[in-house]
Amino acid sequence: MKDLFDLIGRILIAAYFYYEAYDSTAFFDATMHTMKEYNITWKPEFLLVFTIVFLIIGATMILVGYRTSLGAIFLLGYLIPITIIVYSFWNDPAETRRFHGFMFMKNLAIAGSLLYVISHREGKYRLRRLFQAAKISRPDWKKV
Numbered sequence: 001m002k003d004l005f006d007l008i009g010r011i012l013i014a015a016y017f018y019y020e021a022y023d024s025t026a027f028f029d030a031t032m033h034t035m036k037e038y039n040i041t042w043k044p045e046f047l048l049v050f051t052i053v054f055l056i057i058g059a060t061m062i063l064v065g066y067r068t069s070l071g072a073i074f075l076l077g078y079l080i081p082i083t084i085i086v087y088s089f090w091n092d093p094a095e096t097r098r099f100h101g102f103m104f105m106k107n108l109a110i111a112g113s114l115l116y117v118i119s120h121r122e123g124k125y126r127l128r129r130l131f132q133a134a135k136i137s138r139p140d141w142k143k144v
Contacts, residue, residue, distance in 0.1 A: 006123030014063035021055035065126025
């Protein structure tokens with residue numbers, strides 16, 4: 001049961017970040033405009049494309065269970081700065097303070113789940129285990 005919950009958890013974490021990548025791609029111009037509102041002016045188009053690629057790579061690594069710690073680090077590298085920049089509820093007017101406070105705490109919870117992924121090995125349902133089951137091994141480059 002633990003392995004099944006591990007798989008479901010990885011699917012849900014990956015789904016969140018896939019959606020972030022989709023939303024940033026589908027609303028590319030709107031996202032660029034939002035970045036300018038938050039004074040992100042250093043090569044915003046490059047940063048956005050870089051972010052989308054890292055979101056997809058990190059989410060895929062977590063989903064398939066291959067080098068999940070590295071994938072989680074990629075996603076934390078996105079999540080923490082965005083949370084601090086966008087949901088700085090302590091600087092917001094009273095009308096948006098409550099909503100941004102909830103969003104800030106939600107992102108902290110997601111960051112916690114990524115830290116959990118980093119600190120635990122992958123479960124039974126992971127890509128590396130499938131390779132082991134299929135007896136696919138690394139080539140021995142010394143013999144070549």
